[in-house]
Amino acid sequence: MPGYTWHREVQGKVLFLTFDDGPIPEVTPWVLEQLEKYEAKATFFCVGDNVAKHPEVAGQALAQGHKLANHTYNHLKGWHTPLQQYVDNAEACQLELEKLQAEAPTLFRPPYGRITGGQAQQLRAKYELVMWDVLTNDYDQRLSPEECLRQSIKSTRSGSIIVFHDSLKARRNLMYALPPYLDHFTKLGYTFETL
Numbered sequence: 001m002p003g004y005t006w007h008r009e010v011q012g013k014v015l016f017l018t019f020d021d022g023p024i025p026e027v028t029p030w031v032l033e034q035l036e037k038y039e040a041k042a043t044f045f046c047v048g049d050n051v052a053k054h055p056e057v058a059g060q061a062l063a064q065g066h067k068l069a070n071h072t073y074n075h076l077k078g079w080h081t082p083l084q085q086y087v088d089n090a091e092a093c094q095l096e097l098e099k100l101q102a103e104a105p106t107l108f109r110p111p112y113g114r115i116t117g118g119q120a121q122q123l124r125a126k127y128e129l130v131m132w133d134v135l136t137n138d139y140d141q142r143l144s145p146e147e148c149l150r151q152s153i154k155s156t157r158s159g160s161i162i163v164f165h166d167s168l169k170a171r172r173n174l175m176y177a178l179p180p181y182l183d184h185f186t187k188l189g190y191t192f193e194t195l
């Protein structure tokens, strides 16, 4: 699909971690702690409603040098939402982010990775539409934590955009996989940067 970012062309060993659906106090501060241990920076695709409910958690991520980006205000399904309602919901999320970051990044990731052509066209005028090339499937309850880690490591290459979720549903696999994932690629000489 043209017009979407699936990975970044980079010089050397650079990875782009992303965390979707937070920030929430049960998971996000734990993620921040792990990232700090490895001096890793990440991009958080936030649900606007969660930013409004937990501004202190969002603020903590910003203070540690991470980026907060747009994942709609209510985690909408693009294919089930009329065009204007979808675009307005993304804008509401952006306004929430701008309360915390004077110059909020204009990066948008559609929830469920699904969006209509019309929605994409309208959003592209303002945002870079960021997808991924490594889906950890951390939210999949049928996937074992070991397999989540193994597959994530296997499909990562330089310039990869990796999706984890700072959500309750993903917590089990995330908490198992993230520390060894960071450890593995740090030891191989990779750095983790924001998009």
Ligand SMILES: [Zn+2]
Binding pocket: 020, 021, 071, 075, 110, 111, 112
């Ligand atoms: Zn999501």
